[in-house]
Amino acid sequence: MVLVFAESPDGKIKKASFEAVTYGKKIASLLGCDCAALIIGQADGSDQLGLYGADKVIQVSNTILDNFDSQTYTATIAQVANNIGAQTIVVGHSSTGRSLVGRLAAKLEAAVISGAKTVPTNDGGFKVAKNVFSGKAIAEFTLNTPMKVISLMGNSIQPEEIGSTVAIEQMDVQVNPGRVTVRERKTVSGTVPLPEAELVVSAGRGMGGPEKWQIIDDLANSLGATTACSRPVADTGWRPHHEHVGQTGVAIRPNLYIAIGISGAIQHLAGVSSSKTIVVINKDAEAPFFKNADYGIVADLFDVVPKLTEAIKEYNSINA
Amino acid sequence: MKILVCISKTPETTAKISFSSDSTQLDTDGLQYIMNPYDEWYALVRALELKEKHTGTVTVINVGPAANDSIIRKGLAIGADDAVRIDAEPSSSLFVAKQIAAYAKDNAFDIILLGKESIDYNGSLIGGMVAELMDLPYISYATSLELEGNVATLNREIEGGTEVCEVSTPFVVSAAKGMAEQRIPNMRGIMMAKKKPLNVVAADGSDNLEVVSAYNEVPKDRSIKYIDADNMKELVRLLHEEAKVI
Ligand SMILES: Cc1cc2nc3c(=O)[nH]c(=O)nc-3n(C[C@H](O)[C@H](O)[C@H](O)COP(=O)(O)OP(=O)(O)OC[C@H]3O[C@@H](n4cnc5c(N)ncnc54)[C@H](O)[C@@H]3O)c2cc1C
Ligand SMILES: Nc1ncnc2c1ncn2[C@@H]1O[C@H](COP(=O)(O)O)[C@@H](O)[C@H]1O
Numbered sequence: 001m002v003l004v005f006a007e008s009p010d011g012k013i014k015k016a017s018f019e020a021v022t023y024g025k026k027i028a029s030l031l032g033c034d035c036a037a038l039i040i041g042q043a044d045g046s047d048q049l050g051l052y053g054a055d056k057v058i059q060v061s062n063t064i065l066d067n068f069d070s071q072t073y074t075a076t077i078a079q080v081a082n083n084i085g086a087q088t089i090v091v092g093h094s095s096t097g098r099s100l101v102g103r104l105a106a107k108l109e110a111a112v113i114s115g116a117k118t119v120p121t122n123d124g125g126f127k128v129a130k131n132v133f134s135g136k137a138i139a140e141f142t143l144n145t146p147m148k149v150i151s152l153m154g155n156s157i158q159p160e161e162i163g164s165t166v167a168i169e170q171m172d173v174q175v176n177p178g179r180v181t182v183r184e185r186k187t188v189s190g191t192v193p194l195p196e197a198e199l200v201v202s203a204g205r206g207m208g209g210p211e212k213w214q215i216i217d218d219l220a221n222s223l224g225a226t227t228a229c230s231r232p233v234a235d236t237g238w239r240p241h242h243e244h245v246g247q248t249g250v251a252i253r254p255n256l257y258i259a260i261g262i263s264g265a266i267q268h269l270a271g272v273s274s275s276k277t278i279v280v281i282n283k284d285a286e287a288p289f290f291k292n293a294d295y296g297i298v299a300d301l302f303d304v305v306p307k308l309t310e311a312i313k314e315y316n317s318i319n320a
Numbered sequence: 321m322k323i324l325v326c327i328s329k330t331p332e333t334t335a336k337i338s339f340s341s342d343s344t345q346l347d348t349d350g351l352q353y354i355m356n357p358y359d360e361w362y363a364l365v366r367a368l369e370l371k372e373k374h375t376g377t378v379t380v381i382n383v384g385p386a387a388n389d390s391i392i393r394k395g396l397a398i399g400a401d402d403a404v405r406i407d408a409e410p411s412s413s414l415f416v417a418k419q420i421a422a423y424a425k426d427n428a429f430d431i432i433l434l435g436k437e438s439i440d441y442n443g444s445l446i447g448g449m450v451a452e453l454m455d456l457p458y459i460s461y462a463t464s465l466e467l468e469g470n471v472a473t474l475n476r477e478i479e480g481g482t483e484v485c486e487v488s489t490p491f492v493v494s495a496a497k498g499m500a501e502q503r504i505p506n507m508r509g510i511m512m513a514k515k516k517p518l519n520v521v522a523a524d525g526s527d528n529l530e531v532v533s534a535y536n537e538v539p540k541d542r543s544i545k546y547i548d549a550d551n552m553k554e555l556v557r558l559l560h561e562e563a564k565v566i
Contacts, residue, residue: 102448193480
């Protein structure tokens with residue numbers, strides 16, 4: 001049995017959880033077993049988990065689990081795995097998943113891969129690949145134990161409607177109170193968080209200062225994209241730290257990455273080069289980023305970005 | 321306050337990554353190494369700040385071969401009081417975590433700090449593993465850590481924002497950007513580091529839970545198309561019809 005933890009922060013199943021369930025179902029097919037999805041607490045959208053591949057949906061409700069604590073969640077997931085005889089556990093490589101994946105592997109003495117991006121193969125060993133060196137290379141890991149724990153990198157596979165709706169079963173677990181108290185969750189509403197964003201507009205030191213960021217926001221808004229920036233931009237406080245992408249920032253893999261006034265240093269590329277399509281806007285034709293781009297515009301960004309925004313708006317109005 | 325900081329060694333950030341011709345080994349020829357930036361810039365410096373404010377000791381620990389000693393000395397030069405190296409080639413994440421947990425269990429640390437991930441295999445695993453092996457709370461990707469008595473308040477990164485949480489010592493925490501500002505070791509620190517204790521401890525056991533069986537290059541199938549700055553309509557068309565991303 002494959003067990004997928006379908007997380008539901010703020011009481012809603014996320015797209016990443018549907019991705020994980022589809023992924024879990026594909027592993028189950030590979031291994032010739034079933035795929036179960038686990039939801040903890042309230043989870044709007046859980047009725048769709050079957051559609052995306054869960055053969056069984058298990059819900060655990062316990063007030064101890066109202067707060068996220070990696071210890072209580074690990075205990076819960078491990079017990080459910082044990083109850084249903086699961087040998088492969090899948091979580092998303094989200095902030096929650098990253099807190100769980102190591103704990104689960106240690107608890108279950110399991111082989112582990114975090115941030116996996118391919119559906120495993122089972123040919124001469126259970127093999128699955130991930131980006132390593134912050135996106136500079138890909139490594140294929142062979143997991144050598146029957147018990148396996150995998151965290152799935154977001155946007156690696158698309159949720160597919162490969163199942164049908166299933167009923168939700170309740171399951172009780174024994175879990176001691178956690179020791180971490182969550183005081184507050186502060187999230188920016190209205191925009192898709194960077195790690196999950198499919199469209200990203202990013203700007204660098206070429207902006208010359210924080211004052212003119214409105215043109216970046218305007219472009220992002222016209223696309224419904226999330227904004228990002230290069231490291232020096234965050235380091236000098238032009239933009240908040242959570243927007244910093246690259247080897248020492250957030251690693252992303254959106255469908256579209258528009259890099260504006262960013263030179264394309266290797267540490268920057270490391271975190272963004274897995275993007276499906278890259279557009280580079282830079283006034284220096286020799287900027288290294290052009291070697292890693294699908295579309296390039298050699299021009300002054302202050303001139304071209306507003307024009308691009310206008311073109312997107314025009315496109316939107318025609319396709320609305 | 322007794323603080324343990326886990327440090328690892330990684331290729332420096334500008335390093336080009338290449339492999340053996342059969343793609344099974346990393347080509348380490350000419351590769352330069354550094355202390356993992358998250359460990360050096362954030363975990364270690366925050367540990368030192370806490371020690372300066374609340375008194376105590378900061379120990380750095382590394383699981384690795386003797387070649388790692390220069391990185392460990394750098395940790396001492398930045399300000400750690402003493403160091404431990406568990407003498408082993410790290411075979412799997414769980415193996416490394418078990419060595420750290422075994423050492424930490426005998427030494428009653430109040431806080432165990434790690435980097436949010438090592439920039440080589442980007443595991444983000446060791447912190448949670450150490451916490452589970454020691455039955456301790458674990459806060460991942462913390463961007464701040466304040467201490468009041470034995471109660472810590474931490475901010476941690478979540479998707480699109482921050483979570484504020486509270487936990488009492490002892491606990492395990494992994495450090496992300498924002499936790500502290502990088503400190504450059506000075507001459508005095510470097511001189512003093514030579515005299516500070518670096519204890520080498522034998523490792524226990526070995527495993528091969530998971531192994532890298534092949535390396536691959538990141539597919540570079542991009543060929544650039546230049547678009548005139550006055551023709552953004554064309555770019556939008558291409559993004560829609562050719563790239564199919566909007
Ligand atoms: C250990 C380490 C880790 C690092 N990690 C990261 C990381 O995670 N992420 C990251 O981004 N960087 C990282 N860096 C920094 C990296 O090496 C580069 O310094 C950084 O990416 C450069 O940022 P930039 O491209 O915004 O600025 P610059 O390199 O200064 O480039 C600015 C670009 O803007 C262009 N430009 C200027 N004006 C205009 C205009 N009017 N119109 C159009 N174009 C214009 C210029 O031609 C230039 O190409 C790291 C460095 C180190 C040492
Ligand atoms: N060999 C090691 N010795 C000591 N600490 C390590 C070692 N490898 C990783 N760590 C610590 O664990 C953190 C996360 O590493 P990882 O789980 O490998 O991404 C690093 O930032 C270090 O703090």
